[in-house]
Amino acid sequence: MNTEKQLPDETNEEHRKRMVRLNEIKDRQLAEATQEKGLIIVHTGAGKGKSTAAFGMAIRSLGQGMRVAIVQFIKGAIPTGEAAFVEKIAAAGMPIEMHTMGEGFTWKTQDRERDIATAMTGWAKAVELMRNPAIDMVILDELNIATKYDYISPSIVVQELLAKRPMLHVVLTGRNASDEVIEIADLVSEMKVIKHPYGHGIQPQRGVEF
Amino acid sequence: MNTEKQLPDETNEEHRKRMVRLNEIKDRQLAEATQEKGLIIVHTGAGKGKSTAAFGMAIRSLGQGMRVAIVQFIKGAIPTGEAAFVEKIAAAGMPIEMHTMGEGFTWKTQDRERDIATAMTGWAKAVELMRNPAIDMVILDELNIATKYDYISPSIVVQELLAKRPMLHVVLTGRNASDEVIEIADLVSEMKVIKHPYGHGIQPQRGVEF
Numbered sequence: 001m002n003t004e005k006q007l008p009d010e011t012n013e014e015h016r017k018r019m020v021r022l023n024e025i026k027d028r029q030l031a032e033a034t035q036e037k038g039l040i041i042v043h044t045g046a047g048k049g050k051s052t053a054a055f056g057m058a059i060r061s062l063g064q065g066m067r068v069a070i071v072q073f074i075k076g077a078i079p080t081g082e083a084a085f086v087e088k089i090a091a092a093g094m095p096i097e098m099h100t101m102g103e104g105f106t107w108k109t110q111d112r113e114r115d116i117a118t119a120m121t122g123w124a125k126a127v128e129l130m131r132n133p134a135i136d137m138v139i140l141d142e143l144n145i146a147t148k149y150d151y152i153s154p155s156i157v158v159q160e161l162l163a164k165r166p167m168l169h170v171v172l173t174g175r176n177a178s179d180e181v182i183e184i185a186d187l188v189s190e191m192k193v194i195k196h197p198y199g200h201g202i203q204p205q206r207g208v209e210f
Numbered sequence: 211m212n213t214e215k216q217l218p219d220e221t222n223e224e225h226r227k228r229m230v231r232l233n234e235i236k237d238r239q240l241a242e243a244t245q246e247k248g249l250i251i252v253h254t255g256a257g258k259g260k261s262t263a264a265f266g267m268a269i270r271s272l273g274q275g276m277r278v279a280i281v282q283f284i285k286g287a288i289p290t291g292e293a294a295f296v297e298k299i300a301a302a303g304m305p306i307e308m309h310t311m312g313e314g315f316t317w318k319t320q321d322r323e324r325d326i327a328t329a330m331t332g333w334a335k336a337v338e339l340m341r342n343p344a345i346d347m348v349i350l351d352e353l354n355i356a357t358k359y360d361y362i363s364p365s366i367v368v369q370e371l372l373a374k375r376p377m378l379h380v381v382l383t384g385r386n387a388s389d390e391v392i393e394i395a396d397l398v399s400e401m402k403v404i405k406h407p408y409g410h411g412i413q414p415q416r417g418v419e420f
């Protein structure tokens with residue numbers, strides 16, 4: 001992808017000509033890509049940005065006039081900026097709904113059976129939303145954590161995803177995405193930590209982390 | 211991070227007790243992290259989600275009552291869902307502004323000198339926003355591409371970031387982040403491609419890609 005940079009021995013005019021050729025190639029690639037398809041998208045890995053990028057996709061979809069639904073499987077005990085924001089724009093009439101089912105991380109609830117029941121309630125809501133033909137994008141936030149801890153079986157998730165409407169986009173976030181879900185996904189990104197500031201006395205920052 | 215999973219030979223009660231201990235450790239770690247700080251955040255790598263996660267942070271910050279400004283250095287020629295959305299919520303009175311300076315990728319403009327001029331105009335706007343004490347978060351979308359192509363020198367960027375107000379958050383996105391910027395950043399995430407659907411006849415999807 002660095003081919004577009006001007007080369008040391010290249011004049012401006014040579015660079016311009018090379019860019020014309022590169023543009024033709026890119027245009028041809030794009031012309032060949034004509035298939036519209038609802039995607040199964042997975043954001044996983046230990047780095048920051050998995051849920052955040054899913055929320056970014058939600059607003060992008062809203063900007064395109066699409067209808068979005070979000071289920072949060074783990075978070076929920078603590079008020080977040082994204083929840084406050086979604087509430088505000090939904091109240092203003094934008095086609096977005098958010099269902100916060102989680103009661104926090106498992107070391108907070110300290111009750112595995114309740115965690116499983118909470119996760120299954122969230123999953124029932126997720127299924128309802130995915131089967132609602134009015135919805136264009138469903139975000140299943142931290143679902144990967146619920147499958148990792150065996151609160152929800154990955155095979156149930158895969159079965160529902162395989163049966164989804166062709167144009168529905170489904171975004172699954174959380175570290176440790178199951179191999180079964182990755183196998184059937186169209187788009188998988190891993191967020192990797194290169195550097196992080198916490199644990200050196202710096203607290204999670206408002207607006208950045210929550 | 212898998213320590214919270216119930217172990218095969220662990221009863222529900224043993225698991226509960228272990229979660230109580232884990233909770234104590236996490237609470238202590240959080241209590242020790244008391245420093246509030248505006249962060250320098252970098253989203254880089256070849257995977258999806260760099261700009262999208264920055265937009266997600268923008269809405270999280272808005273939900274927290276913070277004021278946000280975005281400069282787009284490369285994108286701009288093509289209308290996007292995020293631009294439409296930001297326009298809509300800004301018109302509704304939310305404290306967000308977006309400045310789209312880019313004229314598209316360099317293989318579209320085919321004019322290196324114009325690209326440099328465009329990038330420098332964007333940088334002047336970025337500096338103005340970072341120095342505005344009313345703004346809590348500035349997103350410099352695709353700035354890493356502008357430094358990679360030598361449209362803007364990384365040392366100018368580093369100098370301005372080092373001089374920023376302590377509580378200002380700055381988010382820089384784009385592949386090939388410069389080593390100089392990574393060196394001074396607080397939080398760096400790399401988005402990696404694990405699987406992507408394009409180039410197999412599937413076109414970039416509305417709401418997902420733009």
